[in-house]
Amino acid sequence: MSVFDYYYYYYSxxxxxxxxxxxxxxxxxxxxxxxTVMSLIRFFYIRHKQILKAKxxxxxxxxxxxxxxxxxxxxxxxxxxxxxxxxxxLPEPQKKWQKRMLTDLILKVKSDKSYEMxxxxxxxxxxxxxxxxFKLYDYWVNxxxxxxxxxxxxxxxxxxxxxxxxxxxxxxxxxxxRNGYLRKFARMTYTRFDSHDPYKFLxxxxxxxxxxxxxxxxxxILIEMNKDHPIPLLTKWVRNSTKENYKGxxxxxxxxxxxxxxxxxxxxxxxTEQSILVKCEIMETLGELEYEPLIDLAKEEFNSxxxxxxxxxxxxxxxxxSRKSLPFLTETYQSTQFxxxxxxxxxxxxxxxxxxxxxxxxxxxxxxxxxEENLFAxxxx
Amino acid sequence: MDQIxxxxxxxxxxxxAFITLAYVSLAILGYFNITSKNSYYTEREDNLLNSFxxxxxxxxxxxxxxxxxxxxxxxxxxxLNLEYPxxxxxxxxxxxxxxxxxxxxxxxxxxxxxxxYIEKVRCQPMRGIYKSKNPRYSNLTIVDKENGGTKxxxxxxxxxxxxxxxxxxxxxxxxxxxxxxAKMIVPVxxxxxxVIAVGATLRMVNSxxxxxxxxxxxxxPNRLIPTFQETEYLRSYLIGKMGWATLNAVxxxxxxxxxxxxxxxxxxxxxxxxxxxxxMDMTLRMIAFMRDRKKKYRxxxxxxxxxxxxxxxxxxxxYRQRTRWxxxxxxxxxxxxxxxxxxxxxxxxxxLLPYALFFDFLAPILTTTGFFIIAFLLFTNxxxxxxxxxxxxxxxxxxxxxxxxAITADLSNKKLYKNxxxxxxxxxxxxxxxLLYQPFNTVFFVIGYGQFLYNREFKWTSMTRQGxxxxxxxxxxxxx
Numbered sequence: 001m002s003v004f005d006y007y008y009y010y011y012s013x014x015x016x017x018x019x020x021x022x023x024x025x026x027x028x029x030x031x032x033x034x035x036t037v038m039s040l041i042r043f044f045y046i047r048h049k050q051i052l053k054a055k056x057x058x059x060x061x062x063x064x065x066x067x068x069x070x071x072x073x074x075x076x077x078x079x080x081x082x083x084x085x086x087x088x089x090l091p092e093p094q095k096k097w098q099k100r101m102l103t104d105l106i107l108k109v110k111s112d113k114s115y116e117m118x119x120x121x122x123x124x125x126x127x128x129x130x131x132x133x134f135k136l137y138d139y140w141v142n143x144x145x146x147x148x149x150x151x152x153x154x155x156x157x158x159x160x161x162x163x164x165x166x167x168x169x170x171x172x173x174x175x176x177x178r179n180g181y182l183r184k185f186a187r188m189t190y191t192r193f194d195s196h197d198p199y200k201f202l203x204x205x206x207x208x209x210x211x212x213x214x215x216x217x218x219x220x221i222l223i224e225m226n227k228d229h230p231i232p233l234l235t236k237w238v239r240n241s242t243k244e245n246y247k248g249x250x251x252x253x254x255x256x257x258x259x260x261x262x263x264x265x266x267x268x269x270x271x272t273e274q275s276i277l278v279k280c281e282i283m284e285t286l287g288e289l290e291y292e293p294l295i296d297l298a299k300e301e302f303n304s305x306x307x308x309x310x311x312x313x314x315x316x317x318x319x320x321x322s323r324k325s326l327p328f329l330t331e332t333y334q335s336t337q338f339x340x341x342x343x344x345x346x347x348x349x350x351x352x353x354x355x356x357x358x359x360x361x362x363x364x365x366x367x368x369x370x371x372e373e374n375l376f377a378x379x380x381x
Numbered sequence: 382m383d384q385i386x387x388x389x390x391x392x393x394x395x396x397x398a399f400i401t402l403a404y405v406s407l408a409i410l411g412y413f414n415i416t417s418k419n420s421y422y423t424e425r426e427d428n429l430l431n432s433f434x435x436x437x438x439x440x441x442x443x444x445x446x447x448x449x450x451x452x453x454x455x456x457x458x459x460x461l462n463l464e465y466p467x468x469x470x471x472x473x474x475x476x477x478x479x480x481x482x483x484x485x486x487x488x489x490x491x492x493x494x495x496x497x498y499i500e501k502v503r504c505q506p507m508r509g510i511y512k513s514k515n516p517r518y519s520n521l522t523i524v525d526k527e528n529g530g531t532k533x534x535x536x537x538x539x540x541x542x543x544x545x546x547x548x549x550x551x552x553x554x555x556x557x558x559x560x561x562x563a564k565m566i567v568p569v570x571x572x573x574x575x576v577i578a579v580g581a582t583l584r585m586v587n588s589x590x591x592x593x594x595x596x597x598x599x600x601x602p603n604r605l606i607p608t609f610q611e612t613e614y615l616r617s618y619l620i621g622k623m624g625w626a627t628l629n630a631v632x633x634x635x636x637x638x639x640x641x642x643x644x645x646x647x648x649x650x651x652x653x654x655x656x657x658x659x660x661m662d663m664t665l666r667m668i669a670f671m672r673d674r675k676k677k678y679r680x681x682x683x684x685x686x687x688x689x690x691x692x693x694x695x696x697x698x699x700y701r702q703r704t705r706w707x708x709x710x711x712x713x714x715x716x717x718x719x720x721x722x723x724x725x726x727x728x729x730x731x732x733l734l735p736y737a738l739f740f741d742f743l744a745p746i747l748t749t750t751g752f753f754i755i756a757f758l759l760f761t762n763x764x765x766x767x768x769x770x771x772x773x774x775x776x777x778x779x780x781x782x783x784x785x786x787a788i789t790a791d792l793s794n795k796k797l798y799k800n801x802x803x804x805x806x807x808x809x810x811x812x813x814x815x816l817l818y819q820p821f822n823t824v825f826f827v828i829g830y831g832q833f834l835y836n837r838e839f840k841w842t843s844m845t846r847q848g849x850x851x852x853x854x855x856x857x858x859x860x861x
Contacts, residue, residue: 021391025772028397032401035408035782036782039789157423209573213570339499342497346497
């Protein structure tokens with residue numbers, strides 16, 4: 001019997017004789033002790049990883065940075081993949097960490113505007129060929145399909161930052177992933193990069209869990225897409241959508257992209273729509289789209305509207321910037337009971353220069369409370 | 382007597398076992414929460430808002446100031462220099478008796494401005510609102526008001542003036558990390574369910590180097606008490622709150638730094654000027670407000686260090702801080718007893734508050750009683766030294782293991798100290814925390830309970846600052 005076995009059986013026998021309380025105590029101590037040891041090991045492991053990462057980063061920078069700056073900004077000639085292949089100072093990265101760090105370095109050089117200030121001109125052709133030569137597209141496309149969610153998300157982030165060279169099929173596994181964050185991000189990236197059916201997911205309402213942050217991301221993607229080809233009229237997707245925040249988002253984007261053709265649709269939708277959120281967006285978008293009859297619509301709707309809708313009606317009129325709305329605003333100021341609405345109207349009137357100012361002065365003469373006195377003193381100051 | 386002692390010992394043992402179980406569970410939940418946050422939100426997500434200013438939701442940064450003449454300029458500049466496209470800074474001068482207001486007027490070229498003030502939540506009367514003539518500071522508003530005696534009253538004045546749907550509640554001496562606002566708002570946007578508050582990690586600024594309101598070199602505190610407190614904060618934020626956030630049961634969004642939904646705060650009645658723990662009180666009332674209206678809500682916690690604050694550097698200051706916390710905790714249970722064990726309030730009533738009652742509130746009482754009982758048992762030779770060391774080791778390991786988990790979580794989240802030896806310093810001192818820090822903490826809490834029961838009046842006073850390494854060295858003596 002080995003010494004280990006001897007002590008194992010000895011202490012097992014001793015332990016078996018202890019009361020339950022002591023057994024539990026020993027069990028807890030073992031758990032806490034293991035946690036302490038595991039944390040210490042993890043501390044040193046993280047330290048090792050971070051030091052290694054810093055060293056590797058330095059190494060990649062040393063090998064590639066000067067050449068990358070030269071190729072991307074100061075070569076002033078188009079370099080093909082073959083040209084790059086012939087350059088002995090540009091070894092192809094073999095390991096995964098090399099590819100990750102090289103991508104980071106290329107993106108960092110790309111986003112650094114100081115080279116252009118020094119007389120350099122960004123060479124898009126060379127940039128694409130560099131990524132192809134280093135096989136970085138392939139690497140990141142493979143990473144999208146990784147079973148590790150954090151790796152797949154990072155890959156999508158990089159693909160978006162690289163800005164091209166990926167087909168929609170690359171996202172086939174992640175656009176239906178069960179992790180909502182990854183799935184939505186993949187669908188938006190698909191929308192940005194697929195050349196065959198980019199609007200597939202927009203048509204389907206993008207995702208059941210669409211939220212405000214997705215709105216920001218999708219807004220950015222639509223802007224990028226609009227740079228290449230004007231985006232189609234968004235009305236048909238509003239029609240198909242059942243989710244109110246997605247509908248509201250699309251309505252807002254119609255205003256942002258100045259889709260004047262959508263006005264009749266929006267007016268019609270306003271009449272049938274039940275959601276206050278969507279109605280609010282319609283009012284503001286109609287103002288953004290300079291729809292003059294909005295003033296009549298506002299007159300009809302204002303008194304029966306809820307407070308958020310009233311706020312949106314006034315915001316719509318602010319965006320419309322039409323002098324014809326001044327009588328309505330004056331009347332509304334006098335009839336509303338809400339102090340916040342009064343502040344909004346006064347702020348709007350300030351934007352109409354002399355005409356607005358004269359209305360403000362006439363309203364101020366009728367002010368009946370300390371609040372109104374302050375409000376007009378603030379506006380006319 | 383023997384039976385009582387036996388019962389007490391068993392009760393304490395199972396109490397410790399449950400605390401361990403709770404801590405280990407929170408540590409596991411916190412770990413997964415931190416890991417997922419790290420993969421979801423990076424600098425690129427923060428930059429998305431900076432790239433589209435028109436899409437960035439507005440945020441009001443509200444900070445009360447009472448007799449802060451010597452630091453007010455640095456602090457105001459630090460807040461105005463935050464990197465976010467759409468924010469305003471509201472400094473509430475809570476009836477300072479020094480030159481706080483004059484200093485601000487001079488530095489920022491302020492003029493008294495008529496303002497359509499709406500009192501949405503109650504506070505002491507406002508004397509005036511100041512705005513800058515310099516367009517560079519167009520997003521700065523100074524609210525001058527009568528002294529309300531508490532931070533809560535000053536916060537209410539700031540909330541009344543706030544223009545945006547979300548506001549940050551912070552202390553004037555807290556230094557915010559430049560990209561804080563984007564970090565705080567992203568979790569709000571990335572949720573289908575309304576997020577009513579977001580918390581982040583607070584750290585000790587003692588010993589850090591600061592230049593013009595920005596931290597240029599992060600260091601662990603070099604004095605003993607702030608060092609212990611640094612580890613204590615890491616445990617509280619990275620294990621406790623990150624763990625609770627997984628269950629949507631964050632008990633308290635810190636009064637030192639947190640983001641809140643303005644309309645929910647107003648709906649819940651604003652900050653309670655009579656509360657000794659206005660932050661926890663506000664958090665609980667916001668939850669109750671949502672549950673009473675059967676509305677869904679989330680309270681989020683992010684692992685990033687967003688605010689650096691000066692911690693008590695000696696026992697006298699620690700005493701002041703902890704007795705206030707003790708008073709506040711007891712007050713919470715008396716004022717909000719209707720939430721406790723009330724299924725109507727969901728996790729707050731059935732999990733969060735019972736946990737706080739048994740493990741936060743009772744712990745100092747049981748520990749103090751335990752100390753006297755051990756002394757009695759020692760005196761009467763009733764201690765079984767064969768097993769005594771084992772139980773002592775258990776209690777010791779609870780603290781040490783959780784500190785190590787928290788320090789490691791912090792390092793894995795982001796390396797803030799320059800050298801690993803500085804993390805080593807935290808680890809080293811965490812070995813002594815149970816012996817050198819916790820006993821004082823415990824006693825101060827119990828004294829705080831006592832003070833509350835004797836109903837002594839407490840007002841907020843100017844903070845005694847030892848000063849970190851910055852341009853303006855400050856030492857103000859307390860008025861208390």
